[in-house]
Amino acid sequence: MALVTREPWPGDDDVLRLAAGGDRDAFTRLVALHHVAMVRVAMVVTADRELAEDAAQAAWATAWRRLGTVRSGDSVRSWLVAVAANEARMMLRARRRRPTVRLSVVDAGPSEADPGDRIAMLDLERVLGRLDPADRVLLGLRFVGGLESAEIAHHLGLSASGVRSRLSRLLQRLRSELDHA
Amino acid sequence: MRDDARFEAVLDEALARYVARIPSDVDATAIVDALDTAGRLGRSRLTLRDRLGERWLGRLRLAAAVALAIALVALGAVVGSRWEPEPAPLVIATPAGLVLGTDTGSPVANVAPGAHADPRWSSDDAWLAATRPDGSVVVLRPDGAGRVEVPGVAFAWTPPEAPGGARLLVRSSDGTVALVDPADGTTIVIPTTITASGALATSSSQVAWASGAEVYVADLTEDGTSHARLLTRTPRSSIRELAFSPDGATLAWLAADCLGTCEASLSTVAMDAPPAVHAVEERIAVDSSLSWDPSGSSLLIVRTADGPTISLVDADDGRIVALLAVDRLGVGVSARPRWVAGGTAILIEAATTPPDATPGERGPVIVWRMGPDGGGLTSLATDTRGGDLRVSP
Numbered sequence: 335m336a337l338v339t340r341e342p343w344p345g346d347d348d349v350l351r352l353a354a355g356g357d358r359d360a361f362t363r364l365v366a367l368h369h370v371a372m373v374r375v376a377m378v379v380t381a382d383r384e385l386a387e388d389a390a391q392a393a394w395a396t397a398w399r400r401l402g403t404v405r406s407g408d409s410v411r412s413w414l415v416a417v418a419a420n421e422a423r424m425m426l427r428a429r430r431r432r433p434t435v436r437l438s439v440v441d442a443g444p445s446e447a448d449p450g451d452r453i454a455m456l457d458l459e460r461v462l463g464r465l466d467p468a469d470r471v472l473l474g475l476r477f478v479g480g481l482e483s484a485e486i487a488h489h490l491g492l493s494a495s496g497v498r499s500r501l502s503r504l505l506q507r508l509r510s511e512l513d514h515a
Numbered sequence: 516m517r518d519d520a521r522f523e524a525v526l527d528e529a530l531a532r533y534v535a536r537i538p539s540d541v542d543a544t545a546i547v548d549a550l551d552t553a554g555r556l557g558r559s560r561l562t563l564r565d566r567l568g569e570r571w572l573g574r575l576r577l578a579a580a581v582a583l584a585i586a587l588v589a590l591g592a593v594v595g596s597r598w599e600p601e602p603a604p605l606v607i608a609t610p611a612g613l614v615l616g617t618d619t620g621s622p623v624a625n626v627a628p629g630a631h632a633d634p635r636w637s638s639d640d641a642w643l644a645a646t647r648p649d650g651s652v653v654v655l656r657p658d659g660a661g662r663v664e665v666p667g668v669a670f671a672w673t674p675p676e677a678p679g680g681a682r683l684l685v686r687s688s689d690g691t692v693a694l695v696d697p698a699d700g701t702t703i704v705i706p707t708t709i710t711a712s713g714a715l716a717t718s719s720s721q722v723a724w725a726s727g728a729e730v731y732v733a734d735l736t737e738d739g740t741s742h743a744r745l746l747t748r749t750p751r752s753s754i755r756e757l758a759f760s761p762d763g764a765t766l767a768w769l770a771a772d773c774l775g776t777c778e779a780s781l782s783t784v785a786m787d788a789p790p791a792v793h794a795v796e797e798r799i800a801v802d803s804s805l806s807w808d809p810s811g812s813s814l815l816i817v818r819t820a821d822g823p824t825i826s827l828v829d830a831d832d833g834r835i836v837a838l839l840a841v842d843r844l845g846v847g848v849s850a851r852p853r854w855v856a857g858g859t860a861i862l863i864e865a866a867t868t869p870p871d872a873t874p875g876e877r878g879p880v881i882v883w884r885m886g887p888d889g890g891g892l893t894s895l896a897t898d899t900r901g902g903d904l905r906v907s908p
Contacts, residue, residue: 358547366543374534383537395550458529477530496641499675506679506737509522 350410354401368411372418378474379422381462389422415479416489419471426467461511469504606634607902620895626659632900639675642697650688654697663700671715678737684722686711692724705733707743713754718763725754747784756805769805777801795833804851809858817850825852838889857906861885864901
């Protein structure tokens with residue numbers, strides 16, 4: 335049997351370094367790896383799929399310009415989802431300044447989904463729609479993005495204890511609102 | 516706690532299902548091509564902000580601001596300009612306003628012009644609060660944003676781990692006690708028929724306040740508190756200071772009588788076994804503050820036994836460690852020492868008591884800092900109405 339050798343994928347740091355240096359293939363690899371996570375976090379912030387896609391796209395434009403600022407050892411994924419969440423928040427704010435329709439017009443999932451699940455989704459959507467965009471950023475980064483409090487604090491310029499405190503209050507509020515939904 | 520974890524798990528799953536409508540396959544090449552077509556793949560030159568990052572750029576700004584502030588002070592200029600500071604560890608109430616400074620006392624920015632007193636950082640360092648002469652409490656972010664004013668003449672912050680997070684316990688001039696959310700000023704009045712007249716204290720599970728010679732407590736909940744109840748009654752005429760131990764298990768207070776001369780005493784009560792009061796020390800300065808050390812084993816107060824002395828008093832057996840004779844701060848001075856968060860230093864507010872002062876009233880204050888062992892005494896600010904120092908970031 336012939337021995338097949340294959341060029342190994344470069345590690346995160348190498349991809350980051352190459353992309354920051356303008357290597358388009360490396361940048362495309364970053365997009366392939368992280369785009370879905372960015373859209374999903376942006377989705378929690380905007381509650382709007384199209385706006386979330388736009389936010390991720392804008393985040394990649396920012397990322398292309400600013401990749402050189404990500405330090406070796408920092409999680410590029412955390413940084414990217416934080417950039418996307420921030421873009422989503424800004425887009426939401428810009429849209430709110432214009433006359434617009436209600437925030438959450440989202441399909442309730444596949445039609446074969448359990449009706450109870452669909453109601454739960456609509457409840458969640460309604461509660462999310464009532465949250466402050468900054469709170470939705472926290473929620474998106476913590477739960478969908480999977481960032482720790484310290485990482486969120488780092489990316490948002492807050493203290494870790496401040497993030498923990500805000501998250502704790504946010505969860506209490508969500509719990510209360512969902513209980514009464 | 517287990518319910519909290521379960522709720523987090525349920526929310527985690529619900530959000531995962533919510534975002535699952537975003538398909539997991541992605542055409543990365545198309546996305547990059549679209550960016551390219553839209554002309555969004557231009558690369559700008561890295562700025563200083565890019566190279567340093569927000570945090571270090573902020574520190575650089577802070578250092579530049581300190582240098583500028585020192586130059587202004589040297590020229591006799593009054594601190595009054597606004598700046599964009601990172602949260603500074605020191606806040607002082609100057610005649611010009613609430614001024615943020617470095618931990619050595621160099622002013623950095625005036626974030627709230629006008630007269631304020633008794634400024635305090637919130638327990639999570641996210642907010643500042645101070646009293647105003649018009650009977651209101653001001654709450655704002657360290658950059659001056661998010662300013663909210665609520666009626667109140669005294670306040671204490673609840674810890675961030677308390678139900679509802681860091682909130683203000685506020686006493687109004689009419690004796691009402693309420694919890695205030697710093698984010699929007701939402702006020703929840705604590706249901707009680709008792710008129711509060713004295714000190715306030717908070718722990719992660721309870722709030723307490725004085726009404727004359729009585730102490731009342733209420734349990735904190737997310738939605739406010741339980742109904743207030745009488746905790747204990749002292750034989751002295753009024754309670755001047757209240758403080759929960761760091762674990763919330765013990766409440767200490769300073770109670771005073773002023774009949775010709777004033778006398779004050781220090782007592783504690785175990786929260787799980789009131790009303791058994793433990794008398795700790797009888798010779799306390801009437802105007803002393805009361806501050807638990809971070810381990811919860813001793814209390815920092817001003818004793819009067821051998822001349823006013825800033826002392827640590829063991830909360831259990833009353834053993835005393837004297838740290839500093841108050842006359843080192845000036846003649847005719849009253850001192851209010853308290854631990855800096857984290858226990859790395861002691862902050863002292865030292866005031867000359869006006870000749871016609873009512874008990875507890877203070878004149879302009881000098882804010883001092885000293886080490887936990889009583890050494891390294893340095894003046895941070897003069898002519899203030901109090902200050903607060905946090906652990907350096």
